Amino acid sequence: MNSNYSPKGDILIVDDTLDNLRLLSTMLMQQGYEVRSVTNGQTALMGIQAQPPDLILLDIQMPGMNGYEVCQRLKANPQTERIPVIFISALNEVFDKVKAFTAGGVDYITKPFQVEEVLARVENQLTICRLQGQLLKALAQEKELNQRIEAMATVEERNRIARDIHDSLGHALVALNIQMETALTLWQTDPTQAYEFLKEAKKLGSDALKAVRQSVSEIRSDPLQGKLLENAIATLTQEFYRTTGILPQCQIDLSYPLSNQVNTVVYRIIQEGLTNICKYASATHVQIQIHTTAEGLLLVLQDNGTGMSIDMSADGFGLQGMRERTTAVGGQLEIHSQPGAGWRITARFPRLVA
Structure with missing residues (x-):
């Protein structure tokens, strides 16, 4: 047995007619698909919950729970709603296509089966499913990348605000310090002049406080x-x-x-x-x-x-x-x-x- 073997897809067939199960199973396994078969809706739901398949071939007319009901339950469950369902119907059965698609089906095949038609419809849905998976993966990667970009932008924005605070507040505080030093120097010899420097220092202090408030609130994005x-x-x-x-x-x-x-x-x-x-x-x-x-x-x-x-x-x-x-x-x-x-x-x- 080849240990590198990988099936083309995992398919679950749900049909109460054993001949149909055998025919479809053989047909699909010969094409490299992994196939599971069950004969009623309740068993199908339990198997799908335990091991979700890539695709479901679902007979409509079954005793107990028909195909419409099975499909509706699958689509109502977030864990199984994305699994594509192809309905199976006999030519002599009354097949309500609108009801089938409303229930959540994506396609249908009719009995007696035409090999080429069955394989084409199965591969078409699996291809769509694979592309959707790739798209979801790409979207998840894009989301992660956007989050990383946002995180980097946040860091850059913090740096910008830090620069704004440094530029605005630093400028004001240097001037304030010079005014205070001059006032202290003149305090004993020229109190009147020292008082004028203190008044200017007070104004600079108010300007510095205003600059901090503006920077924190991001008003400083336009310093002009x-x-x-x-x-x-x-x-x-x-x-x-x-x-x-x-x-x-x-x-x-x-x-x-x-x-x-x-x-x-x-x-x-x-x-x-x-x-x-x-x-x-x-x-x-x-x-x-x-x-x-x-x-x-x-x-x-x-x-x-x-x-x-x-x-x-x-x-x-x-x-x-x-x-x-x-x-x-x-x-x-x-x-x-x-x-x-x-x-x-x-x-x-x-x-x-x-």
Whole structure:
């Protein structure tokens, strides 16, 4: 016996006529099918429950429980409802085709049997069944893949929110810390001036709290909040001026339309860049250049501060966030810095129509 033998399908024949059972069984086994036979509906239901077949050939006229009833019970059971049923009927019997299909049958064959017809109808239904199984498997795999993609998207969304919190809150807290340090320094010598710095620190603290709430509630998905990019950058530079006393020199040309995605990335890069200058640069001059052409946008942010070896901060969360944001819209980011030579951030973006 060949241990690698695999039947073409498992078929259950239900017929109270033994001659029919023998004829159909022989016919199908010769074609490589595995065949089981029973003579009544009740036994058939128990056998199907114990070992569901791939296909059922079901006689209509049987004592006790006819074929219609057997089929209806199968279709009412979630475990057996997908098994295809081909009804068997004699030519001289009254065969209600509408009732057969309403009960759940998928096809029918008539006695006396024509070998070619029986084999064609059986193989047709088994092929349909196999294709349905493959489709269900493919759908299950697609569902699993979609779940994995959703999980990855969730992680990416968390990272995005984390970057938003880092960019918005970090910017506000750096400015707040500088205001508080200045107020403490002036507290004894110039209380009035110190009080003004404390008032500004309080405002920055309120802004930081608002940024956290907005990020958590995902309102920060649009940090521009409907503002034009020029106006949003002007707000950043004014905040930078109040914090450091340095008013960045801006050269902005937005003659060509930009997508909101690119606007947002440009805004975030400038925001993070100014935050880093506050933290590390000790600069006296800051320049922001933005130029658009028919091909895209060029952003340059540079200062004349102390600078540092780029390898020291290449993995910093802020710079990583800049790179990720730029790449996400198809842009390129270059960061240059050397001790004593300041920072220069250059970003190039392809033009996306707003």
